[in-house]
Amino acid sequence: MSDWKAKRFWKEVTVDETPDGFAVLLDARPVRTPAKAPMHLPTRALAQAVADEWQAQEAEIDPRTMPATRAANAAIDKVAVQFDEVAELLSAYGDSDLLCYRADAPQELAERQAAAWDPLLDWAAETFGARLEPRQGIMHAAQDAAALARLGAEVRKLSNFELTAFHDLVGLSGSLVLGLAALHDHLPAEELWELSRIDERWQEEQWGHDEEAAEIAEIKRGSFLAAKRFHDLTRP
Structure with a gap:
C-alpha cells in the first residue's frame, strides 16, 4: 500500500x-x-x-527528520562499497569548481565574485599546494593536472563516513574547494554556504525574491549544514 x-x-x-x-x-x-x-x-x-x-x-517513523541516520546508512550501504567511484566523482569537481567560473559582465558581479572567492582559492593553494585558476564565462577550461591530483589525494584520505558528508558539502555547493574548507573549519559552515550563493544573491537583487526558489535554497542550506554536522560527529 x-x-x-x-x-x-x-x-x-x-x-x-x-x-x-x-x-x-x-x-x-x-x-x-x-x-x-x-x-x-x-x-x-x-x-x-x-x-x-x-x-x-x-x-510513525519519518526519515526526513533523521539526517544523521540517513547519512550513516549511506556511508555503510553505499559509500563503503564504492569508495573509489565516489572519491573520483567528487575530485572531478575541482576541474569545474564553482569558484573558478566568473562573470565577464556586469563588472559589479565580477568584482563581488573575486572578493568572495579569490581568498578561498588562495587558501587552497597555501594549504594543499594546489592552485586553481579563475576563468571568465561558462566555457570549460581545464585546470592544472598536478593541482587536481593534490586535491584528489585529499579526498581519498577521508573515511567512508567523512566522504559521505563531503559528498553533500561538494554537491550542494558545487565546489570542491568549499567542501574542503568546510572539513578543515577554514570558515563557519553558514558563511561557506553563503559564499556558494553569490550568483543567486545577485539575481535576487536584480529580479526580486522568488518564493519557490527560496524554499528550495533553504532545503539545500539545511542539508549542507547537516552534512557539516555529520562530518564533525565522525571525528574522534
Missing part, C-alpha cells in the same frame, strides 16, 4: 560500545541499515546523535 508507514515499535533507545565501534540499540536490539548491515558508528557522539533521532520519533 502506498500510504504504509513504519510504526514506532520500541520504548528505549541506548548506545553501546562494541569491538567494531558504537551501536544504537532499540530495546536492546541493534539498529541495522536498509541493506541489513550492522550499523557500526565511529564515535559515541555520532551514535548518540543517531539515537536521539530514533528517540524523537513518535507514532
Whole structure:
C-alpha cells in the first residue's frame, strides 16, 4: 500500500560500545541499515546523535527528520562499497569548481565574485599546494593536472563516513574547494554556504525574491549544514 508507514515499535533507545565501534540499540536490539548491515558508528557522539533521532520519533517513523541516520546508512550501504567511484566523482569537481567560473559582465558581479572567492582559492593553494585558476564565462577550461591530483589525494584520505558528508558539502555547493574548507573549519559552515550563493544573491537583487526558489535554497542550506554536522560527529 502506498500510504504504509513504519510504526514506532520500541520504548528505549541506548548506545553501546562494541569491538567494531558504537551501536544504537532499540530495546536492546541493534539498529541495522536498509541493506541489513550492522550499523557500526565511529564515535559515541555520532551514535548518540543517531539515537536521539530514533528517540524523537513518535507514532510513525519519518526519515526526513533523521539526517544523521540517513547519512550513516549511506556511508555503510553505499559509500563503503564504492569508495573509489565516489572519491573520483567528487575530485572531478575541482576541474569545474564553482569558484573558478566568473562573470565577464556586469563588472559589479565580477568584482563581488573575486572578493568572495579569490581568498578561498588562495587558501587552497597555501594549504594543499594546489592552485586553481579563475576563468571568465561558462566555457570549460581545464585546470592544472598536478593541482587536481593534490586535491584528489585529499579526498581519498577521508573515511567512508567523512566522504559521505563531503559528498553533500561538494554537491550542494558545487565546489570542491568549499567542501574542503568546510572539513578543515577554514570558515563557519553558514558563511561557506553563503559564499556558494553569490550568483543567486545577485539575481535576487536584480529580479526580486522568488518564493519557490527560496524554499528550495533553504532545503539545500539545511542539508549542507547537516552534512557539516555529520562530518564533525565522525571525528574522534
